[in-house]
Amino acid sequence: MQIFEYNGSALVAMVGKNCFAIASDRRLGVQLQTIATDFQRISKIHDRLFFGLSGLATDAQTLYQRLVFRHKLYQLREERDMKPETFANLVSAILYEKRFGPYFCQPVIAGLGDEDKPFICTMDSIGAKELAKDFVVAGTASESLYGACESMFKEDMEPEELFETVSQALLSSVDRDCLSGWGGHVYVVTPTEVKERILKGRMD
């Protein structure tokens, strides 16, 4: 039994024109049994930085708490929010620290950096950063997500079109994965607002 397939998850983040979208599925399972259909995988660090954790849910929760703690300390010391690139380095360092006994999580980080430039990044469970200019995926549905995003992605999409593309890519990929699904949770972030939407998907 693979540890990443214990809870099941699907995460995707995509870059648009001065905006980004981050989306996840909503299922929490224990192997083949579904125990929750409204599980939150994406969390807000600050208004312009969101991150999602796929993989083992217990490690995801622990890691989330540690990162929020470190960010709050940073806010107290520096009196400002962390830049997305800095946050990605922090997550990478925390994961690499546990190189020989890792957290079983794969984070997806998405934020708006300086001059409202969108930043997305994913890592493997020991902190190897992958910075992409178009999209990043994580979770049990990642192989389908790679294929869906590769074909549906376009450069410089406006927020509404970006939402549509991310939703279609997510829903079509989780439909091909038993361990993720039960709807979708999409955040589209622009410099002026954050739009959070819950999608209706197949309930199987």
Add this chain to the structure above:
Amino acid sequence: MSNSVIEVPPKGGFSFDLCKRNEMLAKKGVNPPSFRKTGTTIVGLVFQDGVILGADTRATEGPIVCDKNCEKIHYMAPNIYCCGAGTAADTEAVTDMVSSQLQLHRYHTGRESRVVTALTLLKRHLFNYQGYVSAALVLGGVDVTGPHLHTIYPHGSTDTLPFATMGSGSLAAMAVFESKYKEGLTRNEGIELVTEAICSGIFNDLGSGSNVDVCVITKGGKEYLRNHLQPNPRTYTNSKGYSFPKKTEVLLTKIIPLKEKVEIIEGGDAMEE
């Protein structure tokens, strides 16, 4: 007095506190995840004015390509660069760490870094972890003593060579080097040879692919040719792209307007002691 354990942030290095739990899971039949590897073809050669390093740009996660254009040539010092193969997190962490140590050393000594310094720092770290930090590196640079090229294996052994290849595509690249390398190559001949070796890895090795990165280091400076050659462009894109006439069904929408950050500029009063 009660024995309270305050959790302070660790001073650095690895932390092993999840190892017991992971071992317990392994005994119950839970397989550990696979880490992102860089598959890779990395090469280096010494030419008449310095050193040329080359690398492909594919990162793999098992059989899936997770990054089609990653950077495998890492900065160590203004005159030293290092290509990394093996587990991606290990190569990145080890090169970043030694790069910082070299910077501190430069501040301490007031001199330009030497390639052998980087070499010793890297091999000591890797030997210390007995090969568990799985990083295979090709280190090259030009310092006051001249151009140097070294290979470093995950267990900590090193070789000093005029031309070197590492990674899963190393045999394909070495075949090209062994037949075409000669001493005293010019800059253009060197770049062409390195590109040919990397292309040989890209086309013949499944773990390497995408584009060719080249880095030329001479006494005068360095030239990082990112994506010097792109032999695998994406030719099948549909110019119209996907359009979705039927909208996704939304159950709930929540819009949170972001507040404008107000900057308070003080009148510049000095702080009272």
